[in-house]
Amino acid sequence: MSDKNNCFKEAVCIEVQRVFDSCSDRDCIYELPVTLTEDSPEITDEMNIVRTRCVEVEATCISVDSVPFKSGYYSVDITYRFKITAEAFSKTFCQPQSGTILCGTALWNKRVILYGGEGNSKVFTSEDDFITPLPIEPCDGSFCGSVSNSGMPKATVHVVDPVALDAKFICVPCGNKCICPPPPPPPPPPGGPGHGPGCCPPCDHKQFDRILAVSLGLFSIIQLSRPVSLIVPAYDYCIPCKDCSGQVASSEAPCDVFDRIDFPTEQFFPQPSGVNPYCCSCGNDNSGSDSNGCGCSDG
Numbered sequence: 001m002s003d004k005n006n007c008f009k010e011a012v013c014i015e016v017q018r019v020f021d022s023c024s025d026r027d028c029i030y031e032l033p034v035t036l037t038e039d040s041p042e043i044t045d046e047m048n049i050v051r052t053r054c055v056e057v058e059a060t061c062i063s064v065d066s067v068p069f070k071s072g073y074y075s076v077d078i079t080y081r082f083k084i085t086a087e088a089f090s091k092t093f094c095q096p097q098s099g100t101i102l103c104g105t106a107l108w109n110k111r112v113i114l115y116g117g118e119g120n121s122k123v124f125t126s127e128d129d130f131i132t133p134l135p136i137e138p139c140d141g142s143f144c145g146s147v148s149n150s151g152m153p154k155a156t157v158h159v160v161d162p163v164a165l166d167a168k169f170i171c172v173p174c175g176n177k178c179i180c181p182p183p184p185p186p187p188p189p190p191g192g193p194g195h196g197p198g199c200c201p202p203c204d205h206k207q208f209d210r211i212l213a214v215s216l217g218l219f220s221i222i223q224l225s226r227p228v229s230l231i232v233p234a235y236d237y238c239i240p241c242k243d244c245s246g247q248v249a250s251s252e253a254p255c256d257v258f259d260r261i262d263f264p265t266e267q268f269f270p271q272p273s274g275v276n277p278y279c280c281s282c283g284n285d286n287s288g289s290d291s292n293g294c295g296c297s298d299g
Contacts, residue, residue: 012234015227017154021114022223029162031170031213034084034104041100043169043210047088050102052164052214058083058105060159064152064224067113074116076155076222082106084214086167102212116153116224123227153224163217171208 036042061079084106087099 007235008233009236010234011231013229013231015229017225018228018230019223019225020117020153022221023112023114024219024221025112027110027218027220028165029108029216029218031168031215032082032106032108033170033172034086034102034106034212034214036102036104036212040103043088043102043212045210046090047100047169049089050086050167050169050212051089051099052167053085053087053101055085055164055214055216056083056161057081057159060157062155062157064116064155066152072115072118073113074153074155074224076112076114076224078110078112078157078222080108080110080159080218082108082162082216084212086212086214104212106214110220112222114222114224117226119153119226120151122151153226156223156225158221158223160219164214165217166215168213169210170213172211173208 057080059081061081063077065075065077067073067075082105084104086102086104088102089099
């Protein structure tokens with residue numbers, strides 16, 4: 001770093017997105033109802049065990065609104081859409097068989113309040129497209145004093161694919177598959193048939209529908225930022241030091257490229273953490289010590 005300090009040339013002004021406030025959170029989403037896709041098989045009463053195969057965040061919808069009576073603070077409303085793939089089994093689960101693949105989506109909302117600063121300026125650039133005619137405001141003064149979204153900060157959500165914690169079939173009132181499920185039924189009497197994790201009894205089709213519900217663990221980071229101009233020290237232009245001639249040429253023979261790849265021994269023989277079993281000769285030394293420093297010991 002000292003060499004770079006000696007190469008300091010000038011202070012330059014750059015425009016960046018400055019993060020005014022952020023928060024990280026871990027959410028446990030309990031029994032989130034899943035809406036099956038049109039091409040997914042329907043849930044039947046024979047399915048009594050279900051497990052989640054994969055879950056991913058397919059899309060998010062983010063909106064930012066100012067908080068009344070709290071200047072500079074904004075509420076960030078986030079709607080997550082999860083893509084869920086599950087596998088359902090019948091009572092003969094222990095027999096060798098493949099389950100029924102169920103595909104669906106689920107929605108979940110979250111709101112946080114963060115500080116985003118104050119700003120009412122409008123930004124116009126030469127990259128804006130003005131070919132499309134803009135709507136003409138009525139000449140009645142209604143636009144005066146109206147709230148413009150141009151002064152809102154930018155909300156950014158960083159999220160990883162959720163952790164699948166549980167999956168089960170639950171019963172909800174007919175025609176209301178998106179409402180909260182009713183309380184779970186009481187446990188069966190002693191000696192009667194029970195229902196293990198991921199199971200539920202058949203529903204009364206006259207009153208309830210049987211749907212899939214999943215419990216997820218979600219990690220996220222939410223930020224509010226605004227474009228600002230900052231002065232930073234400049235050293236020099238970024239000139240790549242890597243020579244492109246060292247890369248694989250398109251005219252090179254494929255077998256020559258393959259011959260330079262090391263044999264993937266670790267893919268065939270996974271090594272235990274911190275110990276290399278091939279450098280030890282335990283039992284050959286009567287002293288019981290490990291002369292090779294491989295972590296082996298007598299006994």
